[in-house]
Amino acid sequence: MRILVTRPEKSAVPTGERLRALGHEPIFLPLFAAEHDPEGVALARACHDAAAVLVTSAEAVRAIGTAGDLADKPVFAVGTSTGKAAREAGFKQVETANGDGAALAALLRDRFPDADKPQLLYLAGEPRSPRLEQELAAARFRMNVIVCYRMTPVDLTREILQAAFQRQPEAVLLYSAETARRFFELAESFLKEKQDIQFLCLSSAIVEAVPAGMKSRTKSAVRPDERSLFELL
Template structure:
């Protein structure tokens, strides 16, 4: 199958390798690029906090840029959203990693169940834009937290020739959609070509992601059983 990979470039290359190993043809179409603010992460670490939380591997990449300055915090409890983020955190040197089941809402439930009372706020090291589910879950469970926005994902502008080549030359068979924002940006490019892409499978990480798929593509939605890339690739 010809599969469009919409993740940022660093992650997309790893996804492409996995697709090739499964016999598919990856088409890399990163929709965003990251602007890291390691200085804001360092400022946030200086303030009182009981534990750390991240909901993306991109946040871990920002922290890794601190190099030796990160060492004092590597033994702190770090809550991560799922296995992929946990692997990135382990590679960065974190030693006390608590892994959630793959969604921000479920991670908030896990944190609330393990920390009935924090002596200081949880420090959430986040990106922009992001899903509100994790923070909403913490609020609902009355878990004190502060959010530090340490990176921003900016949309990448493509000219029409690149889009047509990626999606239509020949028509893609499937697209991997990892987040609501990721999906929204993809369909800005795809909707004008809806007729040519009528058979393309919309492989969504979760119901939340599927919620932004335009009506004309609804018949092709497939949702991962588990909210991670393994779950997405199992849909192929």
């Protein structure tokens, strides 16, 4: 299949390699790019009072570069790719939760059941789902949220969009609600001519961002991870 990959460039490259290994042809159309925040990174590196570090995206790890003085603090990460990035950055203790922020919150509640919760450092991005922070606040965790990167829209001309659709994609991979909203806004005119394209979403929350007239061609992964997403192909 010809698969349109809407992830940011650095994340799209390994996704494309996995697709090729499965016999598919990736078509890259990054809609957002990561902009690292030097001030946020400096604040995170100086946060020595945290008992553990949380990361929900490999981009946060790329933003800080290396673990530095945080290397000995345990890291709780969402997904194997984020966990791998943390290890490569020099973090010595990394535990992963398969799923999303809710899965990570459940892991932390299991690891720290006592009333006296540890201080957490969340290496975050913008925009992001509020669910992890909401669930940890409800469980009375103390948390310092530091934004280390922001996703900014890529400037896409009509010519770039046209070139992508001329390759006749059969499916589109959507990894976030923000990406889905922007994709359908930019690609509306092209999609009217492509009535057979399938829209494959990492989670059911992303499906909500798909226009009503296209939901019949939309599927959601059973679990919010790329392996489950690929099972829809």
